[in-house]
Each structure stands twice: as C-alpha cells, then as structure tokens.
Amino acid sequence: MRTLKAAIIGCGAIHLCHLEALRQTPDVELRAIVDIDTDKGLALAKTYACDFYHDYREMLRDVNVDVVHICTPHYLHKPMILAALAAGKQVFCEKPVAMTMADIAEIQAAEAAATGMLGVCYQNRLNPTSLALHQLLNENALGRVLSISAFLTWSRSAPYYANSAWRGRYATEGGSLLINQAIHTLDLMQWLGGGVTRLKGVVDCSRLADTIDTEDTAMATFDFNSGARGLFFASNNHTRDAPLQLEIHAEKGEFQLRDNILWRVSEGKRAMIANDATPYSHSKSYWGMGHLQAIQQFYTSLRHGEIPTFIGLREAAKSLQLVEAIYHSSQLRQWVTLTE
Ligand SMILES: NC(=O)c1ccc[n+]([C@@H]2O[C@H](COP(=O)([O-])OP(=O)(O)OC[C@H]3O[C@@H](n4cnc5c(N)ncnc54)[C@H](O)[C@@H]3O)[C@@H](O)[C@H]2O)c1
CATH class of the missing domain: 3.40.50.720 (NAD(P)-binding Rossmann-like Domain)
Incomplete structure (x- = not known):
C-alpha cells in the first residue's frame, strides 16, 4: 500500500x-x-x-x-x-x-x-458515550424524545486570551465560547436530535468583558425537526472545565451524560451504558479521545473512497449554522428559523 x-x-x-x-x-x-x-x-x-x-x-x-x-x-x-x-x-x-x-x-x-x-x-461524535447514545436514539430505545438539554461550564481566563492574539476577536476567532468551545456541544445536540428547525438565543460577555470583544456566555432554546425541545447553556466563566452534562428526556425515561458516563434511567432503575476512556497523556480531558478515530476514518476513506465515513463540509456546517443563528437571534431578540 x-x-x-x-x-x-x-x-x-x-x-x-x-x-x-x-x-x-x-x-x-x-x-x-x-x-x-x-x-x-x-x-x-x-x-x-x-x-x-x-x-x-x-x-x-x-x-x-x-x-x-x-x-x-x-x-x-x-x-x-x-x-x-x-x-x-x-x-x-x-x-x-x-x-x-x-x-x-x-x-x-x-x-x-x-x-x-x-x-x-468533530471528534466528540466518536466518544463511546456519543456513539451509544446516537444508536439508542435511532433505535427509539426510550420512545419519542421530548427534549435534549445541555449544560457546558468551562474556564477560560483573561490570561488565556491575553496570551493569544487571535482569540477573543470576531475578526480572527469568529466569536469565542460558541464557535470555539461549545461548538462540539451544539454539534452533538443537532446530531442526536436530528436537526433544528428554529431557535431563540442570547449571548453575553460578563467576566471577560474587559479582555475580549466576543461572548463568554450563551443560552438558547431550540425546536428540533422532530418536535422535541432543546435547552442549551454554556459559559467560559466557570472555575474548572466541568464535563458536559447532557440529558435526553424521552417518553419512557431518560439518558443522562454525567462525568463522561452515559446512564439510562427508566422504570425506577439507573444503568450505566457507556464510559468515555481516559484521554491520551498529550490531550486534555475535555477534548476526548476521538482524534485518533476521526483521523483514521479520514485516511481509510481516502484509501477506499466510495462512501466517506468521516465528517465532511455538509455535516460540519450544521453546528456553524447554529452558532450563527444564536448570534443573529441574540441581536434581533427574536426566534430565528433555520433553512436547509
Ligand atoms: N477538536 C478540538 O477539540 C480542538 C481543541 C483545541 C483546538 N482546536 C482547534 O484547533 C485549531 C488551533 O487551535 P490551537 O489551540 O492549537 O491554537 P494555538 O494558538 O495553540 O496554535 C495555532 C498555531 O498556528 C500557528 N500559525 C498561526 N498563523 C499561521 C500561519 N499563517 N501559518 C502557519 N501556522 C500559523 C501559530 O504560530 C500556532 O503555533 C483551532 O481551530 C481550534 O479551534 C480543536
């Protein structure tokens, strides 16, 4: 070869x-x-x-x-x-x-x-918890999904921005919290929920207002194509990089992602479904383990080409569209409808 x-x-x-x-x-x-x-x-x-x-x-x-x-x-x-x-x-x-x-x-x-x-x-789609959740939702394991909520609280300090000329500026980073840190969460939400029809969002800059000209906090309410609701909150103003908390409320129970462990909660019982492994030594825990698989998927597709299994432009655009729609909605203070 x-x-x-x-x-x-x-x-x-x-x-x-x-x-x-x-x-x-x-x-x-x-x-x-x-x-x-x-x-x-x-x-x-x-x-x-x-x-x-x-x-x-x-x-x-x-x-x-x-x-x-x-x-x-x-x-x-x-x-x-x-x-x-x-x-x-x-x-x-x-x-x-x-x-x-x-x-x-x-x-x-x-x-x-x-x-x-x-x-x-978008390596977080390849986390064991993400893959398991996606499959269970496709199988309708707990019936119709009613809502998906995500809570992301990380820490990005003033020195983090001050030591990096491109971060914290619309012209060079394109935003901050949403387009850099929370874009993985937005991608997971739209991927698991099967696409968003419309949203209403707010962005704000509070603790980092003297340092960056972009946002450090954001929230949004979504309507998914399926009719399910979405709730999203993210901030870079926490004091640590806490693991993403995600909850899928469905007709017959819930899936909960807590501390990188996926739980199924139904009929009064809580069962562990998947656990994200410890990251490599050179990686940060919140980046996950997916880079190796994402990159290997790409190379496998290059070699065996016909059906690409990697995330291409069309998929990558979906979370960017959400980012842009949240900024837009925040400016308008109105719901924004997403087009195909
Ligand atoms: N997938 C993830 O979870 C994940 C995690 C961290 C960063 N990222 C992404 O990776 C990218 C880089 O982030 P980072 O944290 O490594 O940034 P960084 O600032 O640490 O590194 C950027 C590097 O690019 C170099 N550079 C700048 N201009 C260049 C040019 N014209 N030609 C060649 N090199 C140039 C800089 O000198 C620097 O070494 C961003 O898109 C970021 O969002 C993704």
Missing part, C-alpha cells in the same frame, strides 16, 4: 493530537510541518524528522504532500482550505471549518471543483 504523506499547518496546542494520530495510522508518514513561528517550527521539525516551512503556500507546492492537516487560528481555515484544495491536496481541518455560513458556500464550490476531499474534526 502506498504511504500517504501528511503535512500539519499550525503547531500549537492541538497539533499533538494530529501528530499522535498520524503516528498510530499505518502507511502514513509526516512529511512536513508549517508554522509562522520559525524557531518553534524548526525545533519541532528536528524532533519529528520532517521538513519545515514558514509559508504554507510553499509547502503546498511539494508534490510529495498528499494530505494537509489545518490546525491554525479560525480566520486562516478558509484561505488554507481553498489553497490546499486548489493545489490538489486532501484536507483535514480542525473545527470550525470556517467562521461564517458565507464561507461555507465558498468552500463548497471549491470542493466541488477539486480532486481532494475535505474532512473536519
């Missing part, structure tokens, strides 16, 4: 998850890394025994690079995806795939004209 050669653009916090996944994937080799921080990039390239580029456009001219991993600040995702697809590369991009739905339309057109595929990293 031909070895696929990969390049990682952006060697910040998340690139280690990609690096580790590449190392664990058979017949894949890290060919190059790219970063605008030359000292860091050169040192890492020596450690990883690969090439280093300061300018990603130069790396894209390397005909030996098959797959490009984009691990850069949000405002760079769209231009880097467009350039990589135009150069004939396969692309695996960190979430969010872009900052606005208008960007999605542009990427869609570029992808249609390209030979390469685009995968997006």
Whole structure:
C-alpha cells in the first residue's frame, strides 16, 4: 500500500493530537510541518524528522504532500482550505471549518471543483458515550424524545486570551465560547436530535468583558425537526472545565451524560451504558479521545473512497449554522428559523 504523506499547518496546542494520530495510522508518514513561528517550527521539525516551512503556500507546492492537516487560528481555515484544495491536496481541518455560513458556500464550490476531499474534526461524535447514545436514539430505545438539554461550564481566563492574539476577536476567532468551545456541544445536540428547525438565543460577555470583544456566555432554546425541545447553556466563566452534562428526556425515561458516563434511567432503575476512556497523556480531558478515530476514518476513506465515513463540509456546517443563528437571534431578540 502506498504511504500517504501528511503535512500539519499550525503547531500549537492541538497539533499533538494530529501528530499522535498520524503516528498510530499505518502507511502514513509526516512529511512536513508549517508554522509562522520559525524557531518553534524548526525545533519541532528536528524532533519529528520532517521538513519545515514558514509559508504554507510553499509547502503546498511539494508534490510529495498528499494530505494537509489545518490546525491554525479560525480566520486562516478558509484561505488554507481553498489553497490546499486548489493545489490538489486532501484536507483535514480542525473545527470550525470556517467562521461564517458565507464561507461555507465558498468552500463548497471549491470542493466541488477539486480532486481532494475535505474532512473536519468533530471528534466528540466518536466518544463511546456519543456513539451509544446516537444508536439508542435511532433505535427509539426510550420512545419519542421530548427534549435534549445541555449544560457546558468551562474556564477560560483573561490570561488565556491575553496570551493569544487571535482569540477573543470576531475578526480572527469568529466569536469565542460558541464557535470555539461549545461548538462540539451544539454539534452533538443537532446530531442526536436530528436537526433544528428554529431557535431563540442570547449571548453575553460578563467576566471577560474587559479582555475580549466576543461572548463568554450563551443560552438558547431550540425546536428540533422532530418536535422535541432543546435547552442549551454554556459559559467560559466557570472555575474548572466541568464535563458536559447532557440529558435526553424521552417518553419512557431518560439518558443522562454525567462525568463522561452515559446512564439510562427508566422504570425506577439507573444503568450505566457507556464510559468515555481516559484521554491520551498529550490531550486534555475535555477534548476526548476521538482524534485518533476521526483521523483514521479520514485516511481509510481516502484509501477506499466510495462512501466517506468521516465528517465532511455538509455535516460540519450544521453546528456553524447554529452558532450563527444564536448570534443573529441574540441581536434581533427574536426566534430565528433555520433553512436547509
Ligand atoms: N477538536 C478540538 O477539540 C480542538 C481543541 C483545541 C483546538 N482546536 C482547534 O484547533 C485549531 C488551533 O487551535 P490551537 O489551540 O492549537 O491554537 P494555538 O494558538 O495553540 O496554535 C495555532 C498555531 O498556528 C500557528 N500559525 C498561526 N498563523 C499561521 C500561519 N499563517 N501559518 C502557519 N501556522 C500559523 C501559530 O504560530 C500556532 O503555533 C483551532 O481551530 C481550534 O479551534 C480543536
């Protein structure tokens, strides 16, 4: 089998998850890394025994690079995806795939004209608890779903933003809490609930108002396509990164995600269904364990192609659409209807 050669653009916090996944994937080799921080990039390239580029456009001219991993600040995702697809590369991009739905339309057109595929990293769908829950809901295990509620309370301090020029600004992060931290939760909600018809949302900046020009807290009420209700609350103002709390209330009981354990509660009994494993040493607990599977799914699809099993642009756009709709609704102070 031909070895696929990969390049990682952006060697910040998340690139280690990609690096580790590449190392664990058979017949894949890290060919190059790219970063605008030359000292860091050169040192890492020596450690990883690969090439280093300061300018990603130069790396894209390397005909030996098959797959490009984009691990850069949000405002760079769209231009880097467009350039990589135009150069004939396969692309695996960190979430969010872009900052606005208008960007999605542009990427869609570029992808249609390209030979390469685009995968997006929503690794939390691959948590054992997420997979089990999705299957149980598909099987209608507790009857019709009445509501899905999610409660996400994490901690992002003023120094976290002050030490990173791109975070906390609409122009470079595209928002904050919603588009960066809570987008995984919004993705899980819409995936488990089968799509959202309309929502009413509010965003606010309270504790971080002197530091960021984006939001640190948000809430929303959804109507799912199925008729079920959704309730969402998220904040970066907690004092720790608490595990996501999710509750699915159905006709015959509840599914509860607490401390990364999925419980089924029905007929007065509580049973454990699935438990998310401990993350790798280089990963943060709230990132989950899914990077390896998400990246391996992408490479498997590249090799055996016809039915892609990875999350592509269409799926990735769904949570971005919710993010955008919550901002919009908050401005309008009205319900916003989502279109296909
Ligand atoms: N899937 C997840 O759970 C998860 C978790 C964390 C981060 N992320 C995502 O990963 C991406 C990166 O986040 P991070 O926390 O690693 O950010 P970071 O700020 O730690 O790292 C970004 C890196 O990109 C480099 N960079 C900036 N401009 C560049 C350019 N023009 N060319 C090449 N490199 C450039 C920076 O020097 C830095 O090394 C974001 O999209 C973020 O949302 C995803």
